[in-house]
Amino acid sequence: MKSLLLLPFRTLAALTALALAAHAAPAIKIGFLVKQPEEPWFQLEWKFADQAAKELGFTLVKIGAGDGEKVLSAIDNLAAGGAQGLIICTPDTRLGPGIVAKARAAGLKLLTVDDQLVSANGQPMSKVHYLGISAGKIGEDVGKTLAAEMKKRGWSAADTAVCAATFDELATAKARTDGAIAALKAAGFPANRIFKAPQRTGDIPGSFDATNILLTQKPDVKHWLICANNDNGVLGAVRALEGRGFTAATAVGVGINGTDCIVEFEKTKPTPFFGSMLLSAKSHGYDTAKMMYYWIKDGKEPPLDTRTVGVLITRENFRQVLKEQGIRD
Ligand code: FCA
Numbered sequence: 297m298k299s300l301l302l303l304p305f306r307t308l309a310a311l312t313a314l315a316l317a318a319h320a321a322p323a324i325k326i327g328f329l330v331k332q333p334e335e336p337w338f339q340l341e342w343k344f345a346d347q348a349a350k351e352l353g354f355t356l357v358k359i360g361a362g363d364g365e366k367v368l369s370a371i372d373n374l375a376a377g378g379a380q381g382l383i384i385c386t387p388d389t390r391l392g393p394g395i396v397a398k399a400r401a402a403g404l405k406l407l408t409v410d411d412q413l414v415s416a417n418g419q420p421m422s423k424v425h426y427l428g429i430s431a432g433k434i435g436e437d438v439g440k441t442l443a444a445e446m447k448k449r450g451w452s453a454a455d456t457a458v459c460a461a462t463f464d465e466l467a468t469a470k471a472r473t474d475g476a477i478a479a480l481k482a483a484g485f486p487a488n489r490i491f492k493a494p495q496r497t498g499d500i501p502g503s504f505d506a507t508n509i510l511l512t513q514k515p516d517v518k519h520w521l522i523c524a525n526n527d528n529g530v531l532g533a534v535r536a537l538e539g540r541g542f543t544a545a546t547a548v549g550v551g552i553n554g555t556d557c558i559v560e561f562e563k564t565k566p567t568p569f570f571g572s573m574l575l576s577a578k579s580h581g582y583d584t585a586k587m588m589y590y591w592i593k594d595g596k597e598p599p600l601d602t603r604t605v606g607v608l609i610t611r612e613n614f615r616q617v618l619k620e621q622g623i624r625d
Contacts, residue, residue, distance in 0.1 A: 328342060430603040552573045555577060
């Protein structure tokens, strides 16, 4: 009697489990592609995205892709592997229309991070979801910091010049150095002593080479103020300046990212790398991953355009600020 009663219950339970499995949503898989996986900035973005994956229980596929071909084949692979979304900082923003078309064809939701896609006519693709930095404002803060440090040191404008290591083909990079230059001018720095060192590549060697050319052309400058797209831009310039005998006493650089200059700050002897605008790798990694997850899971569309801020870190306060932001223990 007892076993007869149990039988229908077991059958029912088995049937319920089967029905649930048939209706269960497929596991969520999200790709996170970055252009320069060797940069600490992008490693941190990934670290925070991993944290979101662990907390929310989805699969994160991390992809480093340094050129367009790799980006397009990565989208194919993601789609074939059952991914439903892609977060991307592309190596070339002009791939925009191609990326959008391919992601759409592959049924992948697309969220761009850091570098905004541009259309065929060079305009930002403002209908593609994007999370980036308030580049102009953060650049202005770099310029204001440089002007303040020059004043603190009592350097005259006649002895001082600005080296702006630029990477104008990338809109966010241009907005940053343009902002720094505008703030220096607003602080009274003479426009004819602001020099651009155009980088051919957006990495340390790119800015090292560009700065060396500028330094060869301007051998009489006694003090340099340095700004660039990011920490690596300033690091390359600093290495070039050190090669010509400049030190923390004669040159001041302020970067952007705050993540790629930690080794520099940890050096016992200060270098011309004075400070950096620390960006929120957590927003760019964790928040984007979370947004994408809920977009896929619940159809909750993320905001079209989100901009994050930066805070100045220097040798004096970096340990404390990195700890507060969960970047360092
Ligand atoms: C760009 C830069 C990175 C970082 C990011 C927020 O992609 O190349 O170094 O600053 O924006």
